[in-house]
């Protein structure tokens with residue numbers, strides 16, 4: 001589980017984006033992160049992923065303060081968390097290479113990485129694309145490849161930034177089901193989205209990011 005406590009953040013060039021934001025991302029549930037453009041949803045998720053260090057406040061992962069943990073421990077904690085950007089960066093090579101990439105850098109041998117990458121691709125209905133070059137894919141296909149790459153490493157916490165944005169109706173529904181199943185199997189899933197309808201369908205709880213703060217509430221309170 002990840003806990004952000006009274007987190008403050010601003011970029012070099014601007015005002016405070018987060019001014020005392022707190023939230024929890026728990027295993028076994030889907031958390032919807034909603035709020036207006038520029039409110040700080042992406043920033044918050046990158047802090048939860050251990051990519052950005054807050055200027056004030058605490059980030060706890062499984063009870064350990066992430067940024068004061070020794071390097072090796074911090075790396076181990078961060079590896080349980082995967083963040084998928086709205087505009088994913090794909091490596092050169094095939095779709096299979098891309099989905100297997102996270103596993104390869106975690107030290108799995110080629111065969112095992114391939115087997116797990118194929119499984120993840122099947123889950124998202126993109127197994128027919130495995131031999132295609134990643135550079136020729138549509139935006140929606142790229143998004144699914146990035147999500148498959150994340151699923152393949154079996155993270156304890158999965159953070160997705162606008163995962164539905166470029167997907168057609170059928171793929172949105174498929175992803176919705178996959179995320180629900182992931183949570184039911186114990187993964188903690190957080191989804192930043194502008195689509196409150198999808199958020200309400202998939203999430204157990206919601207967080208509204210606004211004015212630098214994060215307000216946690218029920219689906220009824222924040223989404224409907």
Ligand SMILES: Nc1ncnc2c1ncn2[C@@H]1O[C@H](COP(=O)(O)OP(=O)(O)OP(=O)(O)O)[C@@H](O)[C@H]1O
Nearest residue numbers: 011013014017035036037038039040041042043044
């Ligand atoms: N790399 C950066 N450098 C400077 N400012 C940034 C940077 N990234 C984000 N910001 C600013 O921080 C604020 C929060 O941005 P963030 O992307 O976290 O919001 P968001 O809620 O995810 O927005 P959206 O819904 O539009 O995706 C915005 O004002 C944005 O302009």
